[in-house]
Amino acid sequence: ATVPIAMLAPQRGLADASTASLDGWWLLLVAGIGLVGAAIAFALLPAPGPSVAQAAPPADAPRIPLGDSERVVWSGSAAMPWWIAVAVALAPIVITVVIISASSSSAVMVLGVIVSTVVGGALMALALSPVRVVVDDRGVQTRSPLTGTRRRIPLVEVAEADVVKIGLLNRFGGFGYRVGPGGVGLIVRPGPALRVTRGDGSRFTVTVDGAEQAAAVLNALAARERARR
Structure with a gap:
């Protein structure tokens, strides 16, 4: 929801559309709002209560023979397959490059590539973690x-x-x-x-x-x- 605002706000009051630009700090603001919103949502999640099962699993459910004194672990x-992790990592980089390719600001280009690369690497690390x-x-x-x-x-x-x-x-x-x-x-x-x-x-x-x-x-x-x- 903050991305359209970040893109439209710098264009307000411009007489010439060719002078529109996107300052790099908007990207940090968008990311910050997303992180704060996620933190608030996580804090509001209710903790699950106890849910004791009264009956044994159904007779047709898969099970192994197990004696009263036997222990089993x-x-x-x-x-995740590596090719899915690579796709997940490349997605933010490709999206960022497409968005900022229309911008004439080199600062926006550099910041966007750095942020998307870091995010992409983190996503791939998480995706590959077992x-x-x-x-x-x-x-x-x-x-x-x-x-x-x-x-x-x-x-x-x-x-x-x-x-x-x-x-x-x-x-x-x-x-x-x-x-x-x-x-x-x-x-x-x-x-x-x-x-x-x-x-x-x-x-x-x-x-x-x-x-x-x-x-x-x-x-x-x-x-x-x-x-x-």
């Missing part, structure tokens, strides 16, 4: 630089675990830490993903290699936890 990871998933008798834990913190769903809240297919065009609207019609997702690549349904019906989806094994282990642990209550 599963871990896996996934990362997500790691651990399933054990405490529940399921995910860790990724995309979220900055570990996310854990306790075993008592796991109602069911299954596997879903994530495409390039998906219900989460893209890749990253997303919120969509299918719930919350940590989506780093197309392909199989572990989907965890909590006791209140909310869902968390994470793309990980070996999602079928992760779902089977998590269902077995959740079923044993219900039987011990």
Whole structure:
């Protein structure tokens, strides 16, 4: 919303359209407003409450045989294909070059290229950073630089675990830490993903290699936890 304002404000009152220019500090203002808005939105997000599952996962849900005294830990990871990360990195650079190519100000050109290059490099680093998933008798834990913190769903809240297919065009609207019609997702690549349904019906989806094994282990642990209550 601030980009059109940044482009139109310097043109107010000009008698000759050819004298229009865009000062470099507008780019910093636009980026600052976006960061402040994101920080406010993050601070206003409500913390999720407990959502204890009462019943065991359905009988037809995938699971492994697990004895009462057996312990099992599963871990896996996934990362975005390099060609998608490169496309993500090049996108801001190409857009910036196209926008500022019409500007006659060398300062705007230099600042725009620097900012877009830094942003593009940061996006590629985040896109290539892997997500790691651990399933054990405490529940399921995910860790990724995309979220900055570990996310854990306790075993008592796991109602069911299954596997879903994530495409390039998906219900989460893209890749990253997303919120969509299918719930919350940590989506780093197309392909199989572990989907965890909590006791209140909310869902968390994470793309990980070996999602079928992760779902089977998590269902077995959740079923044993219900039987011990």
